[in-house]
Amino acid sequence: xxxxxxxxxxxxxxxxxxxxATEGRESSADADLGAELAELGExxxxxxxxxxxxxxxxxxxxxxxxxxxxxxxVSEPEAPTEPVDPDADRISFEDxxxxxxxxxxxxxxxESPSEKxxxxxxxxSFANQKGxxxxxxxxxxxxxxxxxxxxxxxxIDLDPQGNLTMSQGxxxxxxxxxxxxxxxxxxxxxxxxxxxxxxxxxxxxxLAGAEIAMSTQIGRERSLEKAIRGVQNDYDFxxxxxxxxxxxxxxxxxxxxxxxxxxxxxxxxxxxGLMQLxxxxxxxxxxxxxxxxxxxxxxxxxxxxxxxxxxxxxxxEENFGDMVFKSRIRKAIKFAEAPxxxxxxxxxxxxxxxxxxxxxxxxxxxxxxxx
Numbered sequence: 001x002x003x004x005x006x007x008x009x010x011x012x013x014x015x016x017x018x019x020x021a022t023e024g025r026e027s028s029a030d031a032d033l034g035a036e037l038a039e040l041g042e043x044x045x046x047x048x049x050x051x052x053x054x055x056x057x058x059x060x061x062x063x064x065x066x067x068x069x070x071x072x073x074v075s076e077p078e079a080p081t082e083p084v085d086p087d088a089d090r091i092s093f094e095d096x097x098x099x100x101x102x103x104x105x106x107x108x109x110x111e112s113p114s115e116k117x118x119x120x121x122x123x124x125s126f127a128n129q130k131g132x133x134x135x136x137x138x139x140x141x142x143x144x145x146x147x148x149x150x151x152x153x154x155x156i157d158l159d160p161q162g163n164l165t166m167s168q169g170x171x172x173x174x175x176x177x178x179x180x181x182x183x184x185x186x187x188x189x190x191x192x193x194x195x196x197x198x199x200x201x202x203x204x205x206x207l208a209g210a211e212i213a214m215s216t217q218i219g220r221e222r223s224l225e226k227a228i229r230g231v232q233n234d235y236d237f238x239x240x241x242x243x244x245x246x247x248x249x250x251x252x253x254x255x256x257x258x259x260x261x262x263x264x265x266x267x268x269x270x271x272x273g274l275m276q277l278x279x280x281x282x283x284x285x286x287x288x289x290x291x292x293x294x295x296x297x298x299x300x301x302x303x304x305x306x307x308x309x310x311x312x313x314x315x316x317e318e319n320f321g322d323m324v325f326k327s328r329i330r331k332a333i334k335f336a337e338a339p340x341x342x343x344x345x346x347x348x349x350x351x352x353x354x355x356x357x358x359x360x361x362x363x364x365x366x367x368x369x370x371x
Contacts, residue, residue, distance in 0.1 A: 120232040121154070124239050124295060124365075125257040129276055131244035133265040134300040136163045137335050137345075138358075139241040142261075143198050144344040145362035151236040154193070157203035158224070158253055159243040160210075165203050168196040169342025178204035182227050183252070184213045189227040197344055199235075211248040220248065221288055225256035246280045254281065255288045259295035261365075263329075266302050266312040295365065300329040327361040 126135045136159070143153045157164040158179060162172030172178070175194075179201055181187045192201050214220040228238060240253045254260065262277065274297075285292055297320055303309050316324050330353070338348035346355040 121152075121228075121235040121238045122259070123228060123257045124237065125242055125250075125253040125260045126240065126263060127242045127250055127254065127260050127277060128262050128264065128274075129244055129246045129250070130265070130272075133263045134329060134335070135244075135263050136167060136241050138261065138263045138298060138300065138329065138361075139239050140164055140167050140198075141344050141346060141355075141358040142361055142365070143237065143239040144346045145358045146237050146239075146366075147198050148346065148359070149362060149366065152234065153198045153237045153239065154201065154231065154235045155198055156201040156224075156228075156238060156240045156253075158207070158249050159203060159241055160205055160207035160249075161243070162203040162205065162207075163339075164241040165200065167339040167342065167344070168194075168198075168200055170194060170196070170200070170202055172202065172204045175202050175204050178202050178206060180204060180206035180210050180213075183207075183210050183223045183249075186223070186227075189231050193231075196342075197347055207243075207249070214248060221251050221255050224252040228256050246276060250280070251284065251288075254284045254292055257289070257292050259293050261295045261298055263298045263300045264316065266299050266309040268308075268312070294323055296325040297323050298325050298327070298329065298361070302328050302330045304330065325361060325364055327357065327364050329357050329361070332357075 126139045128135060139155060143155050147153045155164060156179065165172045165175070175192075177187065177192045179192060180203075182189055182192055182201070189201055193199050194202055214223065217223070219226075224240075232238070240257065242250045242253045260281065262274065264274065281292070281294075297316060299313055299316065302313070313324075313328075332345075332352070332354040334345050334349050334352050334354040338345040341348055345352065346358065349355060
């Protein structure tokens, strides 16, 4: 998430340029007007003569300095213009692909302690403003993998597209209440939770207008955080799917979260999204939520047959080291087929390699995270 000065109606410059001749015409006009109104029985007060305008004082030119003679102005010849190289300011592919190591921090024990009560749910956001990097797929399947391990899990769909909601067989266009009502009308989160493989707080297309509707609210960045407090004792994990942007919805998710998982498709444009996310996250840590940290960077949609994908993973590991998950989410057709059945890939094909990718990720997160 001006005042305008009005000109005075009676300006002191109204009589500029008037001399004795003008005053004579005004006096004659007043006399004629007085005579006409006298015939009608009106009494016209005499106008007081206006004071004569002061004579302008002629400016006396200052004598030229005798000690400082005027110097002749000599124009210097212009330097020849060098041709402009159109590629001079263009970054190289290597520089653009390499994120800055120091800008994203995974958090250290020396940071400000969290005020979150012990024993409540751990809140994890999945964020990357680049679309199509498997945020929704990772949110759902990691949540289901947590549930397979015996944990109580809630997913929150904060994306107006409602892909997470649809992935559990729920039509976003037919839900009566959604996360829009939670954020804008402040209804309890329990009123928008539906029970499927895991509990899911559903989204609808109304969420597209939530940022505008929330723009005048006080504490709008903490709306989701306040809503989650009402259910934190009911779950072990809360997994939040965010929209592909860094707007108010994502800010709400990061403000409410203990950690962030960053799905990164092993391609150039997706990895560049880290540069913008890091700035937003540092702003959140400084102003809204000092406890939030990077849980890990998750390479997704990996095609190990291509040199480009291998180089992308190498650059991630070189720049972010232990912050990169050891787990790899490789491309698989199962990830496209499962949402059609309204299920996670762990339910759709429990014995597939695709399901095992997220089971391995769940073990890594439950053990110690990427770090």
